Amino acid sequence: MNKTTPNGISYREALDNYQANRELPLPEPALENRQLLNHFHPDYIEESRATLQIGPNKGDPCHKQLAQLLQSDSRINEADLAGAATVKTDVLVIGGGGAGCAAALIAQQQGAKVILATKLRLGDSNTIMAEGGIQASINKGDSPQTHFDDTLKAGHHHSDPNLVAKLALDGPDVIRWLIQQGMQFDLDEFGDLLTRRAGGTSAERICFYRDYTGLEMMRVLREAVYNSGVEVWNYSPTVELLSDDMGGCSGAVLSSLKDRKYIQVSAKTVILATGGIGRMHLNTFPTSNHFGATGDGLVLAYRLGAALRDLDSFQYHPTGLAHPYHLAGTLITEGVRSNGTYLLNGKGERFTDELQARDIVAASIIRECQEGRGIVTEDHQAGVWLDTPGLELRHPGLLQQKFPKLMHLGKKTGTDLTQKPMLIYPTLHYQNGGVVINENGETSIPGLVCVGEVAGGIHGKNRLMGNALLEIISFGRRAGLVAAERRKNKRSSQLSIEHLNQLRRELTHSNLSLDCEGPLLFPEYAKFDLDSDYIGLHRNRRSHS
């Protein structure tokens, strides 16, 4: 799956070159960071860039595959909704990850009637994939200001400073709230929160629980949602948003996979918390993302007229598993590098400062592989070494104690990570941009709120480790509050998909194909039984290449 040419050093030869028992100095950077990104970061591949031809971001650059989806036709027509039941609620949360749960919990606590609809099951999300931890400036000597500065710098100053300020200021209270919900964190012998430093940051600011912080967070949130008054609808993908006559969002059309029919939900506020795009496999990269990360929210919001931003910027996490093939893309936490693990090329040389921002480290790995210093397996997987045995030598027992999930991954691949390094390659990890929001997650469309990975502006062109988990709770809670407040508004009388006519006109005017349908809902390689080939998903009718 890797784009890298299979030129490189063979797996066996690389193993021979590899030595664990040595301290290696930081290498001198051969290229300026800017040059490195321009030449080797996948965001800069010229042939994968496109310009949007319709919608609020007409004329903006966008990844080609995403542009195709943003400029796709709807899955439904008005006639498909004949006989569809309508359910009324104050708040409809779309997405069952951390952001959706936080928003739903807060809105419900404030007295709103909340439905949370998710296309898989509550908790099937990228939140559970998050391993490293969550940033919050809780240590002495650290401050929200420093957190703010680090975030802006890592995002190459493309972030919305107002959003970043809210994120950094919310940090400590988010941790407090999570602890109140019952979440566990790793503590020192005095019971204080342990912290570590993320790549690209200037302070130890990552709070964590083992190497499955997101999973622990989701465990708690999931329990909390099920024990609250929030109504959870599993297996209910959203196929379209509903509009009113004032250009606002008045609800959504859901497809009930179990009942095989559409349901219209009339809501005073729709909170999109649909996550990212990893399963689109941009530039044919493997992904660390869960099965449902198909960019649905971007497509739905864009059609309704919400502006997006930074659509050409994605995060390729430096350390995705490269071998074996069936596990390619699986995330290996940045925490391993935070604790001093080296990255080594096929010659056994350290080639980059492992604690630089993720885009720089990813580009450095790709460079090694493209320039023939990578390791190539027999089945043509390329990558570099993650020097876990070196870490074990320098800090005996640390791997077992702090990274049980990684050790488990090692077992699955048949490798004892204390003895043998792991082959890694960047994996498509995060969508940096998204729907333009304000500090409460509100978009330019009245009634439409976006939180989590689907929203843009917080991370600029590159995200820091630990800021995603912070964002989903910080902005999830903000969205929940604003949605609860909006329940006092008058309900929109119109539940229409009239905005699709405008979409279809624009597509026709721009001579764009109407053969591609969106949102994607599930990856193309998703295997369903033939019975699920029903009108609600129009599966197999049109292809997304």
Added chain:
Amino acid sequence: MSQNSPLNQVLLHPDRRFGADLDAWLIDVGGDGLDNAITNPELIIPTIRDAKLLGLGGSGFPAHIKWEFVANESNDQDKYLICNGNEDEPGTFKDRVLLQETPHQVIEGAMITALATGINQIVFYINPHLTGSLEAMKEAVNQWDETQYINQISKILGRPLEFYVVASSGLYIGGEETAALESIEGKFPFPRGKPPYPAQSGLFGSPTLINNTETLSNVSHILRNGAEWFANQGEGEANGTKIFSLSGDVLHPGAYELPMGTPLTELIHNYGGGMLLDRKLKAVFTGGPSNTILTPKDLDVPLDFNSVQERRSSLGTGAMIVISEGTGIVRRVTEYVSFFANSSCGQCPSCKTGTYYASQLLSRIDSGAGTRADLDTLINLTRILPGSGRCHLLDGAMKLLDSSLYHFMEEYEQPLKL
């Protein structure tokens, strides 16, 4: 469009959209019709009669007859002209263009009308949601104060001619003639019973003429170019032009001024760019949408009042909401009947409860929870309700419902619960 295209030749002429710029209007075609009217005020009504100008707000009633009623009332009292710009029907968006982009065309027409009928008080009654229209008209009426026209007309009338720009309540029902009277008098826009007709006792008890914005817009052109010219603007038997508000599943929705009598298919295909996604036409909701639905067999119908009437429908305001295959009729009808239910002023019990009941039944059927008994009740409502309201709101809603049931019964039956 080529130079010979009949599109936008009179009211929406692209070179005459001056906004509130009176000088530009007067340098162009403005003022000529008014000059002719001032020279021979007694010839205005005969000219309008010969031109066969019809009420373009939906009635299609000959304008000169209405004018004569008011003209025949004594001139010893205030007489009112109301230019109706309340425009609030789903799918109609023509008056807002006239008011905002050609306010002086409207005002000059109103002045000529006043001169013809002895009216000294002109009220421009405009929907406050059309903020651009309201602002343009407020600015435009003041500009006429600096011309000689006001004095000249006042002299002929024997009383000062005065303008008022009044924001309506913004409610749909406020567009009904007698509801407009109530609204301007500062009350809730309840339609009045007739008689007395507004021509005898209208605004503040005075004789009142109520014309639609588009009707008045034509007047200065008729006075400038003559009745024969106006007759030649139409196709076939029809006279003049009509602004069609084309919307729905077409490629280029918009307001198109075309010869009265232009076939529906020409409007859709030559000007509307054809059906969106090349889908098949399923139905057209005309003028309100409070009329009988047109179906594909009516594509050839010339869009003038008589021809559409012959297909048992009505041209109405000229709104054409085009629906393609893939659009649910029940959903659309539900939406429109709900609109009427929400717009009912509530003073006639049959309308208040009838439209509400019908919209509830429709919602139930549309959401898959309806039964055969619900459908039967709905059909029954279309038989017993028409004619039982003071105004036409209830009739319009039932006409729409009845014709949708007639043409698309299977779509009503399909989502019923067994």
